[in-house]
Amino acid sequence: MRYIEPHAHMVSRTTDDYMAMVTAGCKAVCEPAFWAGFDRSSAHGFYDYFCQLTDYEPKRAAKFGLPHFSWLCINPKESEDVKLADEVIALIPEFLKRENVLGIGEIGLNKNSRNEMTVLEKHVNVAAENDQLILVHTPHLEDKRKGTQLIVDLIKSDSRIDPGKVLIDHVEEHTAKYVMDAGFWGGLTLYPESKCTSARAIDILENFGSERLWLNSACDWGVSVPLAVPYAAHEMRRRGYDDDAIDQVFYRNPVKFLSQCPNFTVR
Amino acid sequence: MKPKEKQNTVELYYMEARAKLIDIAAFMDRIERDGFTDDFRYKAFKDALRELDSENRAQSVLLSLSDPTEELIPFATTKAACGAWPDKP
Numbered sequence: 043m044r045y046i047e048p049h050a051h052m053v054s055r056t057t058d059d060y061m062a063m064v065t066a067g068c069k070a071v072c073e074p075a076f077w078a079g080f081d082r083s084s085a086h087g088f089y090d091y092f093c094q095l096t097d098y099e100p101k102r103a104a105k106f107g108l109p110h111f112s113w114l115c116i117n118p119k120e121s122e123d124v125k126l127a128d129e130v131i132a133l134i135p136e137f138l139k140r141e142n143v144l145g146i147g148e149i150g151l152n153k154n155s156r157n158e159m160t161v162l163e164k165h166v167n168v169a170a171e172n173d174q175l176i177l178v179h180t181p182h183l184e185d186k187r188k189g190t191q192l193i194v195d196l197i198k199s200d201s202r203i204d205p206g207k208v209l210i211d212h213v214e215e216h217t218a219k220y221v222m223d224a225g226f227w228g229g230l231t232l233y234p235e236s237k238c239t240s241a242r243a244i245d246i247l248e249n250f251g252s253e254r255l256w257l258n259s260a261c262d263w264g265v266s267v268p269l270a271v272p273y274a275a276h277e278m279r280r281r282g283y284d285d286d287a288i289d290q291v292f293y294r295n296p297v298k299f300l301s302q303c304p305n306f307t308v309r
Numbered sequence: 310m311k312p313k314e315k316q317n318t319v320e321l322y323y324m325e326a327r328a329k330l331i332d333i334a335a336f337m338d339r340i341e342r343d344g345f346t347d348d349f350r351y352k353a354f355k356d357a358l359r360e361l362d363s364e365n366r367a368q369s370v371l372l373s374l375s376d377p378t379e380e381l382i383p384f385a386t387t388k389a390a391c392g393a394w395p396d397k398p
């Protein structure tokens with residue numbers, strides 16, 4: 043099979059993971075900017091991180107023949123400090139010129155606070171002013187329903203943003219419909235405990251339609267599975283889906299969304 | 310989306326679901342034996358079990374464990390989520 047890994051934090055992963063992914067059929071990996079597991083102390087830390095995402099990590103991936111793309115932002119987990127967020131957001135336009143950048147992400151909300159929303163609005167504004175794709179992180183667990191609705195309502199109300207150029211990630215059974223009905227793309231994240239299992243992800247594809255959904259591992263420094271995407275493809279096969287249906291979900295869908303950014307190309 | 314060849318999903322998933330069901334039963338026995346039944350998460354868990362009688366079970370369980378309010382909070386005091394809404398009456 044061939045597949046795209048549309049959401050993976052490869053700076054936290056080993057070369058063994060790159061090897062396993064390309065062996066399983068991965069044709070491109072996309073890396074959103076996220077929280078390091080600790081708060082960075084200044085905008086300089088983000089400058090270095092953006093260099094890593096747009097220069098060093100693509101070179102590391104290229105050693106395995108894997109095209110690497112990235113998304114830029116300050117993650118909602120660090121959005122409580124609006125002054126820091128302003129300094130980081132000011133760095134972004136310069137980095138948008140780098141050739142592996144797909145857009146602004148993963149922005150969104152974490153605990154649904156006022157400052158998080160302020161920083162989300164600022165990011166959406168950068169995306170609108172620079173005609174960028176948007177990748178949105180929705181909150182975890184008990185905060186997801188409320189956060190997803192607040193995010194969808196905010197972006198939907200901005201007439202400059204085409205919903206077809208926005209992907210709302212980490213949807214589950216209670217948020218998928220709200221996202222899809224608003225015209226956005228949705229992402230299903232495969233985590234054994236805190237998000238979706240393969241079986242549930244396929245249920246969601248069956249219940250809400252597979253046209254504007256993709257699946258990702260969101261693998262990072264925490265408990266996560268870098269091969270979760272091909273494992274989910276195997277689950278689809280167990281359910282009776284043929285190669286064409288699997289290719290549609292795991293390759294053609296992400297390629298369709300990502301190709302709206304001229305920087306995204308796959309062989 | 311529908312598969313070309315529909316499979317028997319009881320055949321596919323029964324043993325896995327059976328194991329998870331017994332794990333839930335053992336989890337509840339353990340919490341009751343150890344006296345942690347007042348924990349808000351355990352109370353939320355027991356409330357959510359009632360949603361198994363509804364039609365859209367996965368969605369109803371998730372909603373039952375969700376913050377039902379609509380307003381932004383003044384500021385975030387933690388980065389973490391715990392899997393149940395602490396202010397549930």
Ligand SMILES: [Zn+2]
Nearest residue numbers: 074076148260
């Ligand atoms: Zn992520």
